[in-house]
Amino acid sequence: xxxxxxxxxxxxxxxxxxxxxxxxxxxxxxxxxxxxxxxxxxxxxxxxxxxxxxxxxxxxxxxxxxxxxxxxxxxxxxxxxxxxxxxxxxxxxxxxxxxxxxxxxxxxxxxxxxxxxxxxxxxxxxxxxxxxxxxxxxxxxxxxxxxxxxxxxxxxxxxxxxxxxxxxxxxxxxxxxxxxxxxxxxxxxxxxxxxxxxxxxxxxxxxxxxxxxxxxxxxxxxxxxxxxxxxxxxxxxxxxxxxxxxxxxxxxxxxxxxxxxxxxxxxxxxxxxxxxxxxxxxxxxxxxxxxxxxxxxxxxxxxxxxxxxxxxxxxxxxxxxxxxxxxxxxxxxxxxxxxxxxx
Amino acid sequence: xxxxxxxxxxxxxxxxxxxxxxxxxxxxxxxxxxxxxxxxxxxxxxxxxxxxxxxxxxxxxxxxxxxxxxxxxxxxxxxxxxxxxxxxxxxxxxxxxxxxxxxxxxxxxxxxxxxxxxxxxxxxxxxxxxxxxxxxxxxxxxxxxxxxxxxxxxxxxxxxxxxxxxxxxxxxxxxxxxxxxxxxxxxxxxxxxxxxxxxxxxxxxxxxxxxxxxxxxxxxxxxxxxxxxxxxxxxxxxxxxxxxxxxxxxxxxxxxxxxxxxxxxxxxxxxxxxxxxxxxxxxxxxxxxxxxxxxxxxxxxxxxxxxxxxxxxxxxxxxxxxxxxxxxxxxxxxxxxxxxxxx
Numbered sequence: 001x002x003x004x005x006x007x008x009x010x011x012x013x014x015x016x017x018x019x020x021x022x023x024x025x026x027x028x029x030x031x032x033x034x035x036x037x038x039x040x041x042x043x044x045x046x047x048x049x050x051x052x053x054x055x056x057x058x059x060x061x062x063x064x065x066x067x068x069x070x071x072x073x074x075x076x077x078x079x080x081x082x083x084x085x086x087x088x089x090x091x092x093x094x095x096x097x098x099x100x101x102x103x104x105x106x107x108x109x110x111x112x113x114x115x116x117x118x119x120x121x122x123x124x125x126x127x128x129x130x131x132x133x134x135x136x137x138x139x140x141x142x143x144x145x146x147x148x149x150x151x152x153x154x155x156x157x158x159x160x161x162x163x164x165x166x167x168x169x170x171x172x173x174x175x176x177x178x179x180x181x182x183x184x185x186x187x188x189x190x191x192x193x194x195x196x197x198x199x200x201x202x203x204x205x206x207x208x209x210x211x212x213x214x215x216x217x218x219x220x221x222x223x224x225x226x227x228x229x230x231x232x233x234x235x236x237x238x239x240x241x242x243x244x245x246x247x248x249x250x251x252x253x254x255x256x257x258x259x260x261x262x263x264x265x266x267x268x269x270x271x272x273x274x275x276x277x278x279x280x281x282x283x284x285x286x287x288x289x290x291x292x293x294x295x296x297x298x299x300x301x302x303x304x305x306x307x308x309x310x311x312x313x314x315x316x317x318x319x320x321x322x323x324x325x326x327x328x329x330x331x332x333x334x335x336x337x338x339x340x341x342x343x
Numbered sequence: 344x345x346x347x348x349x350x351x352x353x354x355x356x357x358x359x360x361x362x363x364x365x366x367x368x369x370x371x372x373x374x375x376x377x378x379x380x381x382x383x384x385x386x387x388x389x390x391x392x393x394x395x396x397x398x399x400x401x402x403x404x405x406x407x408x409x410x411x412x413x414x415x416x417x418x419x420x421x422x423x424x425x426x427x428x429x430x431x432x433x434x435x436x437x438x439x440x441x442x443x444x445x446x447x448x449x450x451x452x453x454x455x456x457x458x459x460x461x462x463x464x465x466x467x468x469x470x471x472x473x474x475x476x477x478x479x480x481x482x483x484x485x486x487x488x489x490x491x492x493x494x495x496x497x498x499x500x501x502x503x504x505x506x507x508x509x510x511x512x513x514x515x516x517x518x519x520x521x522x523x524x525x526x527x528x529x530x531x532x533x534x535x536x537x538x539x540x541x542x543x544x545x546x547x548x549x550x551x552x553x554x555x556x557x558x559x560x561x562x563x564x565x566x567x568x569x570x571x572x573x574x575x576x577x578x579x580x581x582x583x584x585x586x587x588x589x590x591x592x593x594x595x596x597x598x599x600x601x602x603x604x605x606x607x608x609x610x611x612x613x614x615x616x617x618x619x620x621x622x623x624x625x626x627x628x629x630x631x632x633x634x635x636x637x638x639x640x641x642x643x644x645x646x647x648x649x650x651x652x653x654x655x656x657x658x659x660x661x662x663x664x665x666x667x668x669x670x671x672x673x674x675x676x677x678x679x680x681x682x683x684x685x686x
Contacts, residue, residue, distance in 0.1 A: 151569040162683035163566040222610045223506040226494040226603035234597060254577060260569035263606055267565045340505035
């Protein structure tokens with residue numbers, strides 16, 4: 001059996017934390033993987049020097065994951081084509097807006113039996129439909145694509161704080177391989193087959209976190225918030241099963257990508273925080289984005305609008321009262337108290 | 344159809360909050376219930392006056408739920424026999440150690456078609472088996488008994504902060520009746536059939552909360568805690584399904600009594616707090632019980648010992664690594680770090 005040749009596409013905060021794990025695990029399993037892992041790093045200058053050169057000399061991504069040593073098996077490569085050449089396992093961990101461009105560049109350079117896994121956050125939801133990034137990768141590169149998502153914060157993972165993550169992979173044998181590539185004592189992987197549910201959870205959780213933040217802003221207690229989290233989890237499941245049918249499994253919502261990630265997103269996190277400030281300050285979301293997020297867009301309110309557009313086109317907003325109420329509070333000046341009154 | 348005659352057995356903090364709801368709902372549904380609800384109040388003197396007299400004059404339980412008005416439909420009765428005479432619906436909300444004695448006194452006084460519901464927290468777990476309080480009530484009084492449990496704190500419910508609760512009732516028609524008796528705009532009831540799961544969750548959650556408190560004490564992040572909560576929920580389900588089979592339903596763990604109550608118990612609550620102090624101060628649990636709980640016993644560590652005894656007798660501790668690790672840390676000086684290492 002020939003060894004699997006791994007490449008990582010992306011090198012931000014999460015990509016670097018994942019590189020640490022992947023580069024360690026290829027060393028741990030020399031009968032499965034080639035030790036060397038090529039990582040595509042978007043080239044930029046840091047103090048006048050190429051970031052790839054710094055990574056390859058210092059074994060540290062000084063820009064996006066300072067203070068964490070990467071294994072020497074990780075080799076930073078500035079060209080995406082060179083990085084993915086003849087790779088059999090491709091780990092996608094780029095911001096979602098880059099997926100298509102990067103895939104187009106990779107076309108024809110992977111090994112014939114290549115398989116991919118997407119660590120990309122979010123979905124594209126429009127009135128016409130839902131597009132998963134794993135499907136986009138499959139479509140452009142014509143290879144199967146799994147997904148990984150869980151209650152993970154890059155910095156905590158990099159510091160080896162214990163957490164779990166979920167891999168959704170339709171092919172059981174490939175699932176085992178991804179397990180070997182990602183599982184460590186502090187980063188525990190469960191493999192399930194439902195790659196759709198894994199990705200849906202990662203996007204819809206942010207809408208729920210906005211609702212949870214509203215109850216924090218209103219000064220309600222932890223039982224109210226637990227009720228919002230629970231109902232949110234149930235709407236996430238209903239959404240998945242209504243629009244993807246049996247592909248989306250009930251068990252997925254008990255996984256790290258489901259209940260656990262939702263809990264942690266509703267406890268801390270920017271979506272919760274900005275929503276809380278929305279109530280306590282009375283300022284609109286775009287003002288708070290400038291003040292609290294340096295102008296970055298909040299994911300949860302964006303997703304709430306996309307989900308609303310999708311559901312409206314199908315006359316189904318009433319079936320998802322929590323998603324709908326979050327939308328109405330943010331975009332239609334509904335009173336914040338409707339977060340408990342109208343769900 | 345004759346009207347249902349409701350009595351409430353118990354008048355502590357939770358019993359008083361529930362009396363407010365029940366006494367309001369009997370007025371809301373005059374075609375289902377007699378308006379008057381008799382509540383058994385353990386008689387005691389408050390400033391030289393009988394507590395029952397104060398409640399019936401002031402419509403307030405000044406000792407256990409100060410500042411909250413009870414509906415005038417609630418009538419405090421010092422004799423348990425008088426309180427339950429000819430009742431058709433009996434709400435049990437007494438501390439568990441009083442259940443048997445109270446039931447013995449009630450024998451022969453209820454209406455022939457009476458049904459009960461237990462709001463009693465906890466279970467009896469010994470090496471020989473598990474005893475649910477609903478079963479004890481059924482056995483002694485020979486009437487069917489449902490159960491109610493959820494992410495509820497008495498004071499928050501009394502202040503009408505939004506939360507949810509779960510009723511487990513094997514009989515669907517009775518379940519509807521209990522729904523009418525308890526459901527309000529701020530206290531939302533879901534009725535399910537699995538009364539066993541409802542009660543198991545209420546007891547086992549405290550063991551998980553001790554584990555969650557350990558990770559707080561160790562300074563781990565919210566992802567680690569989310570992982571403990573998730574694994575705890577899965578062990579609670581496994582425990583239920585292993586020892587009660589199909590009676591315990593997977594859906595129960597998505598209900599308020601399951602995921603939501605576990606989340607809130609692991610966020611705040613005394614079990615989490617004492618476990619955190621166990622790590623940060625290095626003091627033994629019994630010392631912390633004196634210092635932090637006025638000498639009261641911590642439920643989570645007691646339950647951990649009971650569960651351990653039960654599982655040990657069946658040589659099954661290894662099947663429940665989280666429950667087992669909590670036990671070993673508290674009672675066998677296992678290092679606290681095993682909470683993430685050994686699960």
